[in-house]
Amino acid sequence: MNSELLLQGIASGLLIGGVYALVAIGLTLVYGVLNIINFAHGALLVIGMYASYFLFTYFGVDPYLSALVIIPLLFVIGGLSQKIVINPLIDAPPHVCVFVTIGLGYFLENFLAFVWSPEYKNIEVSYVRSIISLGEVTIPVTRLITFILALLLTLALYLFLKKTDTGKAIRACAQEKEAAVLMGIDTKRIFVITFGIGAACAGAAGAFILPFFYLGPYVGHTFLLTAFIVVVFGSMGNFWGAFLAGLIIGLGESIGEIFLPSAMKEIVSLSIFIIVLFFRPSGLMGHP
């Protein structure tokens, strides 16, 4: 085992882990506030990718810049979805909400497949082959930018939740819904906003990965599964837990890829998932 390969694995693992963290933070936020697992999260990420692809191909907008359009767009799509299909079921038993988000995910994904054919596509930005060398490790510029942007967005979201009134209301809902209602917080509005933010995180992540990831209506499935793993690992509903777990899962997958054939790389994260579920379902940050 040469250390060069291992260092390279660690670097690429951390970089993709930043994206996993961003996707998972959207999911964990929705879980924390609405107490539902959003199975449509992967489809929302794919919508972000498609929107970015569209802006790049027809208007020449850089995929990283397109996030400025995609974040508000996905916020609206997420908010509307919550209002129309999830809100009627907000007090239903958990499995009912699970199935409505599964239906929503099918609808959104296949809408994309129907409108833009299910074929895989990719884009080529002018700097796709630029690399930065750090000693023996080489890092593609696209991956680095993606990581930095995912990090910045996470930080911005954290500050939003910490400093603004709406952010505080969201955190209040996550902590104690009934008390939040008594404090005069309009929980219905908070639910819509939270779901919108969750969708925006997924959409932004979609735009950020487009420069180095192929695009197709069903690519969200892998990210969704990874996001579930990250969310449980980092304690469901926990912001920084999801962030840390995202980096760890990214690392685990990337190092696993060195030792295992590429088709088996999912085994690493799935095994981590099952071990976590059994021995510490409350996750990294939870109380056992």
Place this chain on the structure above:
Amino acid sequence: MKSAMFRFSYSKIMVAAALLVLLSLPLYTGSYLMHVVIIILFFGYLGACWNIAAGYAGQISLGHAIFFGAGAYTSTVLFLKAGVSPWIGMWLGGVSGMLLGLFVGYLTFRYGLKGHYFILATMAFGALTKVIALNLDAIGAAQGLIIPFKASFVNFQFTGKTPYYYYILFMVIGIVLVCTAVERSRFGQILMAIREDEDAAESLGVNTFMYKLLAMVLSSFVTGLVGAFYSFYIGYIHPDTLFTPFLSIQITLIPITGGLGSVFGPIVGSFILSPISEITRGFLGKFSGLHLMVWGVVIMLIVILIPKGIIVEIQERLRPKPKTGEDQSL
């Protein structure tokens, strides 16, 4: 209580009439319709199996496809490698489904996974099994397995659809009887108590771990049992069709449509849902994605409009309204 509807005599007549129509169906239907009804019954059966763990015991599994897949692979591999007749293979398939169910159930229940965590854990097992199956050369890996066609009773391969039809019909009758027995037994009552309030059941001295495990074992055994039927009816098995989360979800939607925790719910649910799926695939399949888009809308509508399922909704309408004080004063 759930089967109250079927104590009414007209309900019994309805069931008898439906059975008569189903038994005589091959006399007057063509091959395509026959196939559609076979698919309906097949999914009704799978839904009823899932319903034992989910509907009665309240353990919502999103990984049931793996028990079915284990049954299909066991019977097929035994037939291809050792020449074991599917009539024996189906039972061994059931056993392998059951062992998998025991494994998943023991681990998840042992560590007290409930609600969302149980859903995610079963989903993770489903995904893990698929990755393993796709990489296991002994069972054909990503090539899948083809069963060469050689019509004979011992091989469970027939030229017409009628034998398959009667086989799956009797399987459905069998599972209905099993579910009725479960519902009326002390075992079933305990499962329902666990579903309603696990902590309360535990505090009354019920070994909830044991009962949930038993529900899972029974459910995964009957799920694995039908694997052989699928393999030999279709003639080709592949991890992408057998271990896919899509199949697990399809199985769950059928009892949800018909009525969770009711004997006939899954069968009725399948008669509603499976034709929608077959017809939309038939008519809209040429537009990629469209039929699944419609499918997504159907799922959302069902869950929003009839969250308890058709049978339970009808039961609630048919049941005489409890007399209120106002009624009595008249």
